[in-house]
Structures are given as structure tokens and as C-alpha cells.
Amino acid sequence: xxxxxxxxxxxxxxxxxxxxxxxxxxxxxxxxxxxxxxxxxxxxxxxxxxxxxxxxxxxxxxxxxxxxxxxxxxxxxxxxxxxxxxxxxxxxxxxxxxxxxxxxxxxxxxxxxxxxxxxxxxxxxxxxxxxxxxxxxxxxxxxxxxxxxxxxxxxxxxxxxxxxxxxxxxxxxxxxxxxxxxxxxxxxxxxxxxxxxxxxxxxxxxxxxxxxxxxxxxxxxxxxxxxxxxxxxxxxxxxxxxxxxxxxxxxxxxxxxxxxxxxxxxxxxxxxxxxxxxxxxxxxxxx
Amino acid sequence: xxxxxxxxxxxxxxxxxxxxxxxxxxxxxxxxxxxxxxxxxxxxxxxxxxxxxxxxxxxxxxxxxxxxxxxxxxxxxxxxxxxxxxxxxxxxxxxxxxxxxxxxxxxxxxxxxxxxxxxxxxxxxxxxxxxxxxxxxxxxxxxxxxxxxxxxxxxxxxxxxxxxxxxxxxxxxxxxxxxxxxxxxxxxxxxxxxxxxxxxxxxxxxxxxxxxxxxxxxxxxxxxxxxxxxxxxxxxxxxxxxxxxxxxxxxxxxxxxxxxxxxxxxxxxxxxxxxxxxxxxxxxxxx
Numbered sequence: 123x124x125x126x127x128x129x130x131x132x133x134x135x136x137x138x139x140x141x142x143x144x145x146x147x148x149x150x151x152x153x154x155x156x157x158x159x160x161x162x163x164x165x166x167x168x169x170x171x172x173x174x175x176x177x178x179x180x181x182x183x184x185x186x187x188x189x190x191x192x193x194x195x196x197x198x199x200x201x202x203x204x205x206x207x208x209x210x211x212x213x214x215x216x217x218x219x220x221x222x223x224x225x226x227x228x229x230x231x232x233x234x235x236x237x238x239x240x241x242x243x244x245x246x247x248x249x250x251x252x253x254x255x256x257x258x259x260x261x262x263x264x265x266x267x268x269x270x271x272x273x274x275x276x277x278x279x280x281x282x283x284x285x286x287x288x289x290x291x292x293x294x295x296x297x298x299x300x301x302x303x304x305x306x307x308x309x310x311x312x313x314x315x316x317x318x319x320x321x322x323x324x325x326x327x328x329x330x331x332x333x334x335x336x337x338x339x340x341x342x343x344x345x346x347x348x349x350x351x352x353x354x355x356x357x358x359x360x361x362x363x364x365x366x367x368x369x370x371x372x373x374x375x376x377x378x379x380x381x382x383x384x385x386x387x388x389x390x391x392x393x394x395x396x397x398x399x400x401x402x403x404x405x406x407x408x409x
Numbered sequence: 410x411x412x413x414x415x416x417x418x419x420x421x422x423x424x425x426x427x428x429x430x431x432x433x434x435x436x437x438x439x440x441x442x443x444x445x446x447x448x449x450x451x452x453x454x455x456x457x458x459x460x461x462x463x464x465x466x467x468x469x470x471x472x473x474x475x476x477x478x479x480x481x482x483x484x485x486x487x488x489x490x491x492x493x494x495x496x497x498x499x500x501x502x503x504x505x506x507x508x509x510x511x512x513x514x515x516x517x518x519x520x521x522x523x524x525x526x527x528x529x530x531x532x533x534x535x536x537x538x539x540x541x542x543x544x545x546x547x548x549x550x551x552x553x554x555x556x557x558x559x560x561x562x563x564x565x566x567x568x569x570x571x572x573x574x575x576x577x578x579x580x581x582x583x584x585x586x587x588x589x590x591x592x593x594x595x596x597x598x599x600x601x602x603x604x605x606x607x608x609x610x611x612x613x614x615x616x617x618x619x620x621x622x623x624x625x626x627x628x629x630x631x632x633x634x635x636x637x638x639x640x641x642x643x644x645x646x647x648x649x650x651x652x653x654x655x656x657x658x659x660x661x662x663x664x665x666x667x668x669x670x671x672x673x674x675x676x677x678x679x680x681x682x683x684x685x686x687x688x689x690x691x692x693x694x695x696x
Contacts, residue, residue, distance in 0.1 A: 126423070134448035136413070138423035161421035179602075181681075315466075315630050340679075341628040341636040343602050348635030349628040374680065383677035390674030392627075392666040394468075 127158050127166070129173050131316055131346045137173075139163065139344075145240050150232035152284045157240040163344055165241055167208055169233070170283060175208050179343050180244055181378040183310070184210035186340050186388065187352055189373060189380050191273050191308040192218050193364030194354070198272040199223070202300070204260035204288065206277030207233030209245035215275070216247050217376055218369060224253050225271075227264075229284055231257040261287040267300035274301060276309030281320055289324060294331040298357070306356045311337065314395040315347030325399050328353055336361050337399055338388040340379065351395070361389060414445050414453070416460050418603055418633045424460075426450065426631075432527050437519035439571045444527040450631055452528055454495055456520070457570060462495050466630050467531055468665040470597070471497035473627050473675065474639055476660060476667050478560050478595040479505050480651030481641070485559040486510070489587070491547035491575065493564030494520030496532035502562070503534050504660055511540050512558075514551075516571055518544040548574040554587035561588060563596035568607055576611060581618040585644070593643045598624065601682040602634030612686050615640055623648050624686055625675040627666065638682070648676060 128138040139160040146157040156168040164177030175183065188211050192198055199222045203211045207228035215224050226248070228234055234255065237245035248255065256263060260276075274297050279285035287293060288309075297307050311328075312320040328335045332355035342350045354361050364370070365386060374381040391399070415425040426447040433444040443455040451464030462470065475498050479485050486509045490498045494515035502511050513535070515521055521542065524532035535542065543550060547563075561584050566572035574580060575596075584594050598615075599607040615622045619642035629637045641648050651657070652673060661668040678686070 132449065134427045136423070136425040138425065140421045162419065182679075315628075341602075343635045348630045378681045379679040381677075381680050381683075384679050387674035387677030390668075390670035392469075392671050393661065393668050394665045396668075 127156075127160070127168070129168075129171065129346075135346075137344070139166065146236055148232065148236070150230050152230045155232055155236050157236060166344070167237065167241060169279060172280070173344050174279070175210060175241070175244060176344050177241065177243060180208075180210050182340050182342050183345075183350065184214045184244075185377050185380040186338070186350075187211055187275055187277055187308055187310060188214035189377070190338060190352070190361060190364070190385070190388065191275065191306040191354055193367045193370055193373075193385070194356070194359045194361050195272055195304060195306050195364075200271045200302075201225070202227065202267070202271040202274045204264065204274070204276050205229075205279065205285065206275070208237040208241060209234070209248040211275055211277045212253055213244065213247040215273075216250060216252060217373055221252060225256060226253060227256045227258055227260045229257070229259050259287075261293055264293065264296045264300055269300070269302055271300055272302050272305055274305070274307045276307065278310060280312070281323075289327070291327045291330055294328060294355075298331055301357075304356075304358050306354065306359050307332070308352055308354050311351045311353045313345060313347035313349055314339065314351055314398050315349045317347065318398045321351060321398055324353065328355055331355075333357055334360055336389065337391060337395075339391060339395060340388055414443075414447070414455070416455075416458065416633075422633075424631070426453065433523055435519065435523070437517050439517045442519055442523050444523060453631070454524065454528060456566060459567070460631050461566070462497060462528070462531060463631050464528065464530055467495075467497050469627050469629050470632075470637065471501045471531075472664050472667040473625070473637075474498055474562055474564055474595055474597060475501035476657075476664070477625060477639070477648060477651070477672070477675065478562065478593040478641055480654045480657055480660075480672070481643070481646045481648050482559050482591060482593050482651075487558045487589075488512070489514065489554070489558040489561045491551065491561070491563050492516075492566065492572065493562070495524040495528060496521070496535040498562055498564045499540055500531065500534040502560075503537060503539060504663055505656060508539060512543060513540060514543045514545055514547045516544070516546050546574075548580055551580065551583045551587055556587070556589055558587055559589050559592055561592070561594045563594065565597060567599070568610070576614070578614045578617055581615060581642075585618055588644075591643075591645050593641065593646050594619070595639055595641050598638045598640045600632060600634035600636055601626065601638055601685050602636045604634065605685045608638060608685055611640065615642055618642070620644055621647055623676065624678060624682070626678060626682060627675055
């Protein structure tokens with residue numbers, strides 16, 4: 123018998139992966155959680171049937187959401203990750219020697235437990251002493267935080283389901299208020315290929331809150347559209363502030379996607395991406 | 410009834426596209442040819458069941474294989490495209506005002522005919538007077554050409570089937586002999602995600618023939634691994650020779666992927682790509 127897991131997008135594209143084993147299936151209070159072992163991409167975590175991360179390509183997403191904003195901050199000590207229960211973003215943040223505390227605010231404790239159990243290469247740093255895990259709704263949590271975090275990373279699911287509240291103007295305003303001076307936020311901002319409506323919405327909302335909103339892009343084989351975007355947002359910092367950060371030289375030795383060439387290249391948006399973010403006559407913000 | 414077309418890779422990943430219509434199915438002397446209309450990516454050309462191009466994402470491949478080498482040449486007049494029967498590469502080459510002649514050498518005349526009939530947005534420039542179509546085996550054709558072409562683009566299928574002869578050291582030596590002084594060759598060099606063995610083979614062979622072999626990469630949603638590579642090869646030119654080419658400023662207005670920022674960014678290879686091309690301790694060639 124052959125087992126395959128299939129993710130379907132917009133009733134038009136199906137991505138199917140042959141699996142050798144179903145490792146976990148469960149219903150949390152928020153969503154269905156599955157872990158399967160795929161032939162092509164190793165172990166794969168799915169939430170409500172959507173691929174969240176795989177052992178073999180997770181490094182792209184986690185290195186991109188963390189190192190680009192972290193390096194642009196002169197001295198990031200306190201970092202907040204909202205979502206990201208698999209632990210991959212926390213693992214990358216901890217590679218920065220200045221970090222004293224990473225708060226992981228994940229709404230679904232089961233995602234953390236399942237990741238610890240089945241995805242140790244991703245979740246393996248969640249027990250480090252610098253990590254404070256808060257199993258809470260990120261929307262409520264962020265509203266209580268003022269002037270506290272140097273970097274905030276929104277490692278959310280899509281704008282449907284438990285992640286919906288993480289894509290609103292009010293949420294972004296609360297994130298801004300939770301940042302310290304020189305603070306930087308980055309979030310995943312969907313696929314320029316698969317989510318043209320969502321990406322436009324995200325950048326419209328972010329542009330109302332942050333004076334500098336700079337998109338960047340990379341290939342993620344197992345995500346819809348296979349081309350993903352993140353937004354760098356700050357009141358005072360810009361991505362290029364990180365280009366000469368001496369931390370980058372050490373960091374790139376311990377990364378599978380990031381290096382100093384990639385650091386600059388991810389801000390080059392192809393014409394069709396500029397159009398989808400900024401409209402037909404769109405001009406990209408300078409990085 | 411729902412119709413879907415499925416491409417399978419390495420018996421481990423399947424990519425399926427919902428189709429509204431089957432437009433063509435036929436057997437040529439070389440391969441099976443299909444054209445279907447997909448919901449997500451418009452019309453799609455398949456050869457032996459493998460996706461060759463789609464209306465909605467073909468621009469990435471065709472702009473990348475052509476503009477990067479073309480812009481690095483000071484005055485490309487004679488251009489040869491081997492393979493590329495869908496006409497997309499020829500269409501992009503013709504955007505360069507210096508071009509006097511483009512020879513398209515495609516082994517399978519049926520691919521040209523089917524593309525003209527069903528993919529006019531891709532094949533529509535094949536009847537321009539500057540285009541000379543040769544329905545011939547590229548391996549035999551190139552062996553007869555000496556010091557004739559300024560730019561040669563190898564727009565091949567994979568190293569299995571009709572395209573196999575386009576991935577050998579002898580073929581690359583013949584390509585080099587067919588180039589004029591300052592001549593540049595580029596070829597598609599497979600996926601760093603889906604074809605780690607093939608990509609290593611291609612760069613090993615190219616390195617035996619050309620003193621400068623510079624890989625570049627971009628996302629192609631409908632190709633295996635969704636991340637693709639091309640090799641820029643020359644005896645005397647390097648990609649950065651094209652960075653200040655004034656043609657680029659005009660060209661980017663007529664492209665959907667290429668622009669001057671992208672021109673430089675595609676040479677930034679993520680660490681895992683460097684490793685797959687050059688080995689663990691690999692260092693990328695300078696562009």
C-alpha cells in the first residue's frame with residue numbers, strides 16, 4: 123500500500139508527498155495536528171491539513187524570518203516570537219549572541235508538545251534557559267506589552283483560522299507599541315504567487331502602521347506557490363543597517379540558506395512581485 | 410467530472426493541476442506532447458508527461474536564460490537557441506535591439522507546431538524575419554558551427570530522453586568552438602532542490618570546458634523543486650559585465666521577472682545551493 127499526503131490550494135493545485143509513516147494525528151482545541159514522515163522532505167508538520175514545516179526545507183523560512191530583522195538591530199536583547207510553536211524561529215534567534223530572552227507566545231500548546239516529540243531538529247532549542255514559553259493568544263498577549271521587545275517576529279499561519287487576528291491593523295499597532303526604540307518587527311506575508319490578494323492586504327495594513335515596510339522573498343519548495351515573502355517593519359531601522367553587521371559573518375557558517383550575499387539579494391523583487399505588492403505602477407521601498 | 414494532470418518526481422512528490430480542457434495530445438517521433446488548460450497556471454505544455462512551460466509562469470525561465478547572458482555581451486548580433494521549441498527564449502532574445510539573427514535549433518518540429526497553435530503568447534515571435542528555424546538535432550548541428558554565434562542558449566529538457574546529448578563534455582566543447590570571441594553560453598542546469606546529482610554533474614562538465622562558469626537561480630513554481638538554476642559560461646565575459654548595460658533599463662519595462670535589482674540578486678547562492686554545486690567546502694565563483 124502506498125500512502126500519500128495531499129495539500130490542495132484554491133481547488134486548482136495539489137501537492138502530494140509519499141509518506142513512509144504517520145507519526146501523529148490529533149485534534150487540539152484549535153486545529154488538527156499531523157506529523158508524517160515523507161520520502162522527499164523528511165518529517166512534515168501539518169495544521170488543519172496545511173503544510174507548516176518539513177525537516178528538509180524548514181531552514182529557508184526560519185532563517186529568513188529571523189536573521190534579516192535581527193541583524194538590522196544594533197543590539198537585540200529581548201525578542202518575541204508570536205506563533206512559531208514548532209520552535210524553528212526560536213532556534214535561529216538564539217544564534218544571535220546578544221539575545222538575553224526569547225518569549226515564544228504560541229496559542230496552541232499541543233503544537234509545541236508535538237514538535238518537541240517528533241521534530242527535535244526544529245524544536246530542540248525550546249528548553250534553553252533563555253526561552254520563555256507562553257501558551258497564550260498572541261493578540262491578547264501583545265496588547266499587554268509596551269516598549270519591551272527589541273525584535274518581534276510574527277511566525278503565523280495563514281489569515282484564516284487561528285492566525286486570523288495576526289493580520290489586522292490593530293494587532294500591528296499593538297506590535298509597534300510593544301517594540302523598544304529602534305525596534306523591528308518582521309512577519310511572514312504570504313506567497314506572491316499563490317496569495318496575491320492576501321499579500322496586497324498585508325502590505326496595505328502594515329503601511330498604515332509602520333513608516334518603513336520592506337518586503338523580501340525566497341523560495342520555499344513545500345509552501346503554496348513555492349515563493350514566499352516576509353515584511354521588515356520598523357520606525358527607525360532599515361534592512362541595510364544589518365548588511366555590515368559583524369554577527370553575519372559568524373552566523374552564515376551556521377546557516378543552510380543565509381549568507382551575506384543572500385542577505386542583500388532577498389530584497390530584489392521581480393517585477394511581478396512589485397506589481398502584486400504595490401499595484402501596476404508599483405515602486406518598491408528602498409531597503 | 411474533474412480532470413487533473415499530475416507530474417511525479419522520484420516516486421516521492423506529485424504536482425497536480427486541475428484542468429478545464431485537454432487541447433492537444435500526440436506522439437511525435439521523439440516524445441509524447443500534451444497541451445492542457447490548467448486553472449492555476451493557464452495553458453501548460455508537457456513533453457513525456459513532464460511540465461515544460463505554462464502561460465502564467467514561463468516568464469521566469471525565459472527571461473532568466475536569455476537576458477543574463479545577452480546583457481553581458483557588448484553587442485550580440487547572432488544568437489543560437491538549442492531546444493526551446495516553444496519559442497519563449499527566442500521571444501526574449503528578440504527584445505535585444507542589437508540582434509540580427511536568432512537560429513532556433515529544435516529536434517522536434519511537432520513541439521514548434523503545437524506551440525504555435527496552442528501557446529501563441531509564448532511562440533508568437535517565431536515567425537519574425539530575424540528568426541531562422543532549423544528542425545535538427547542540436548548535437549549534430551553544433552558540431553558544424555565554428556566561430557559563428559555571439560550567444561548560445563541551451564534551452565534543453567532534462568538529461569534523460571531527447572535532451573541527453575546536450576549534457577556532455579563533447580557537446581560543451583562544440584558549443585565553445587561555435588562561439589565568437591567574447592561569446593557567452595548559458596544553459597538550464599536543473600534544480601538545486603530536486604536534482605542534486607544532475608546539478609553537480611552539469612557543473613563538473615562545464616568546469617572542464619569553460620574558464621568562467623557562474624550559476625544563477627530563481628523560483629519557478631511549476632518546475633520540480635520549484636527552484637531552478639542556469640549556468641553562465643564564457644572564456645572572457647562575466648555576468649557583471651552586463652550590470653551597467655544600458656539595454657537593461659529599457660528591457661526591464663518589458664519583463665515580468667527581470668529588472669536591474671534582480672539582475673544582480675540571482676547570483677547570490679544560498680549555502681545549500683553552493684554545497685550542492687561545489688561540495689561541502691564549496692566556494693562560489695565570483696560573478
